[in-house]
Amino acid sequence: MRTLLLLVTALLAAAAPAHEAPYVLGVHPYLDELELVRRFTPLAEDLARVLARDVRVEVGTDYEDHIRAIGQDRLDVAYLGPASYVEVTRRYGPKPILARLEADGTPSFRGYIVVRDDSPLERLADLKGGRFAFGDPDSTMGTLVPRFMLLEAGIDLADLAEYRHLVGHKNVALAVLTGNADAGALKAEVYEQYRRHGLRALAESPAISEHLFVTRSDLAPALVARLRARLLGLREAGLVERVLVPIKAGITALVPAQDADYDNLRRIVERVKAQDAVGAP
């Protein structure tokens, strides 16, 4: 019986969560890893104070890795883009949303399909047989949303004479300006930046709900509530400049969000996926 007690005690000790293990704040690799750790550390430190436990910043090896980590509840707090969120929920079911970004006063962002000022094109449909510049294949505003916009206008990739994925939105703007593409897809701030060099918007994208923070689905509800309250209260606490702006310039607050806020993106994804499935051999 003594042995049994020992064994049971040992088993329970092994089963209990390790006391020292820090919480993990996971980030997708949209920048260099060191840079990301630097940018997210103020937030991690703030959360550590609130939770009375260390919070460690971990950067996923790629978007897919990040999505898997969130899906398998390996991250206590995760920052992710709207498209990744849609993918996570599609594959792993809902995850508790903590908050989403609000940039320049709006919790969503837009993009444009642009042409040169002197382009003869007037409507998206005119792009048939044209050369198109997309952003990164994974980029929501660089690829996903414009694909949808083109599809809505009746244009699939096959209808284009040529299309390329360029690294970053700026390269897309320059490709259009130099005449190397007839049109391209840009997020709003890059469009604003290059407009005066001679760009014109052919179409505006629907508003897409911003980047967000989620937590693991098995975290204690009390803890979820505490995390959410802290993130939403950052503006109130006057910590925007110190904690949020490093993450992304122009952030003005973290605001509440619901899964439904991402429904339009979800439809966009499904539409594009469905098209690809049809188009696939």
Added chain:
Amino acid sequence: VKVGAPGGIRPYWAIYLVGMLALAYGAWYAAQDQLARDRAASEEHARSEQVFLAALVRELLQSGNYEDVQTLVAQWGMDRQDLVRVVIESDNGFALADYERPLPAVRPMVLETAVEYGYGNGARIRMVRDLDAVFRERDRTLLHLAAALAVIALFGAHLVRTAHFRTREAASQRALNERFVQANRALAQEIETRKQTELALADERESAEVTLNSIGEAVITTDGNGMVTRMNPTAERLTGWLREDACGRALGEVFRIQGPGGGSRENPAEELIRHGRVRGLGNDTMLLGRGGRVIPIAHSAAPIFEAQGRVEGVILVFRDVGEDYRMRKALIESETRFRRLVEGLVDHFLLTQARNGAVTYVSPSITPILGYTQAEFCERFPDQLTDGASAVRFRERTRAGFEGRRRPSFELEVRSKGGSVRTLEVRQVPVLDETGTAIAIEGIAQDVTERRAAEAEQRLAASVFENTAEGILVTDLNGVVQRVNRAFTSITGYAAAEVVGKTSALLSSGRHGPEFFREMWDTLGEAGHWQGELWNRHKDGRIYPEWLSISRIPDPNNSGQERYVGIFTDISRQKDAEEEIARLAFHDALTGLPNRVLLIDRLETGIARAERQDHVDALLFLDLDHFKHINDSLGHSAGDTMLREVARRLTESVREYDTVARLGGDEFVVLVNAVADEHHLALRRARRAAEKIRAAIAEPMVIAGHELHTSPSIGVALLPLDADNPEDALKHADKAMYRAKAKGRNTVQFFTLEMQTEAEQRLALENELRRAVDQGEMELYYQPIVELSTGAIAGVEALVRWNHPRHGTIPPARFISIAEETGLIRSLGDWVLETACRQLRRWEDGELPRVWVGVNLSAVQFRQTDIVARIAESLRVSQVDPGLLELELTESLLVENVGSAIRILRDLEAMGVHLSVDDFGTGYSSLSYLRRFRLHKLKIDRSFVEDLPGDPDATAITTTIIQMARNLGLKTVAEGVETDEQLDFLKAQGCDYAQGYLCSRPVPAAEIPALLVRSRCPASRSEA
């Protein structure tokens, strides 16, 4: 000095001007030439850079990196100071990049290149570079150089001109100088003369002053009116007046005198001045000092005359006569004291001799020494009181003293009145008169009779000390060596100088423990004496025994300086003899091996130790086969040689701390200590040791020119299992030996029959096991593992069987331990792994439902350095999905090999191989390894499962394991499931898989496909 006239300068200016122009032209020409060449070079450079930039831009545009083109151009602009402008413009006129330097170009060069980059797109690169940009700096340097040269030339010209004027003016200057020097010299001479006169005067003054101040007499001078003008320090001291106060006062006020009786005296100075008479010394005058002191003085006064003969003043000289009196009085007192001292001497006395050699005085202390009165001594000494030699010596020395030769002291032997002879040491001192002539000899004599006797005794002692054959050392109470003798040096090897001042611990051999010395010191402290045998170390490192006796020697003067004296003799030889006797008693004379007596002693300690430390000793009893023939045919001497050779081979075959003994005849015994901790192992090891010995002795040996063969029969007893006392042990081993003889000799037999059988069987198994793998006697059986939620077979565990041609199927429990001991587990393990993987491949090819195969990994395999590589190789060859291979590890393996285990498990994990813990729950209460390694499954040990669900302990443990595994994200497999109740319980608790006879016993590979296709295990009937 004024230099030159303005008219003289002009021609030189012309020279400067021409020189400067020439220089400037030269510099300009050189610069132009260089510039032309440099421009050509930079043009070349610019063109090649243009080509390079075009290539870079083309590359970037082709890959759509427009932004990078912008960055590149900006970077170029910053890096190149000659770059005036770079524009990259697309065909449609859009300026993709535009860098412009804010400074204007001096000598611009324009380069244009068109870049084509696919899709019919193009761009133009227009670059403007300033050919002079780099070289502007060099121009400036040249200009500075020219300017510097010009300045140097000007300065040179100036130097030339100055030199010219100097020569012209030099002559007149010299003449002028000459005159000036002469005048100067005259003046200097005059000054010198004057100075010397002054110095002489000053000297005179000064020396008079010094004289006045340093003489012992007091001096006072006055002027013509009798006023004090000067006085020296002695005068100040005696009168009590300070010079400053006294000067200008009337002499009578400062120098107040009176007669001895207090009667007045006329002041000598006044008398002189008045009468012009010189007064002689007066010795009875008293000077009344200023502080009331009265000093007896002698004084005189003399007039000072001026050139015309008038009395100009008085010089008064006087001195304190009181000091003379005091000195004389002190002398008298000292003489009295001296006499008193002489009279009071005890062993010293004084001899005074007249020139004729007679003793005129002897001090009274002579009487107690010699018994004679002073008068008797003076009358008889030396002739009647000394022997001839002493008398001669005394006379000779006395004569030398009178001749003024100083001699050292000497000794005299003098007879006392009582007849004894006393030794006197005499030191003579001559008494000199005022002319330095000796008028008498005084001698101080001392009775040294006792001292001399003691000295002689000491010399004798020293001689004995040095010459005795025993080593002696004297130490203080702290053991610091003070003295040693010659024998000490010859015994210890240390010279006196090497040990004096060090402690005697220097000699310590280290053989004796601290208790030994503590006891020695205690005895010394209490009894003052210790003796015993002691091992010390010779200087050359050799350890030798000595017989040492130490005594504490009290100090004769009682000053507390006690010492120890150690006297010792080297007893090595004696000791050697004793040991030889002991050796003869305990050893065999022929072979030098321990004999029966010593063996019994060793056996006793060996058995006791084996029992205490819980290990096994092996006793090998050995008899040479057919030894009698050798003795009979070749003679006893050949037989003895053979026995010695056997002894040598035996000794070489065992470890140093084992015992080889000869019991007599051709019987030998070997005691192998601590062969093993465990009985089976001991059996094997003892057998191996015996075999080794048997083989060693069976080797041929050359004796008396013959090559001889012999062999032993060996009987083995294991201690303390077979016997717990030496007699039984020998008896049992002997018995086993006889059995070996009966078995045909040259063999090894164990004492107990079971052991003998076991040893034989194991040996046979071991040999057969070596061949079993190669001969295809091994076979893998597979036991299905069922997923409880579906009832489908999810995996199988590979179990090795040995299909022995004679013994039939042998279960792993019988041969795995042998395989591990012998290292055969490696080839066996490789075979299992390869076979399992190959089988898995075959099932996969047969498009059967996918199952994993569990393979057991033994700790021995796990310690192989190349285990990971071997597994990888098996996977590679079979092309099996690593996720389907599951390695089953024991808990002990994980716990004991933590360091290397982590590395190996990481590697395996990286390969994608799954890991499970076998027999979980039986071993270790430390489960931290579960967190350290990334494992997949825990296999709950059958011992828990078999008690389910009735036993509360078993249910608690099983439930806990399942719960814990789930928390850790691990799956659970229950082993040995045999009943439906067990299965239901496990399913209810959430156990993932079950393995056991209820589902299926282990089956050959061929039966697995049928089971898989049926896909339902009988155990899941309840679900079906």
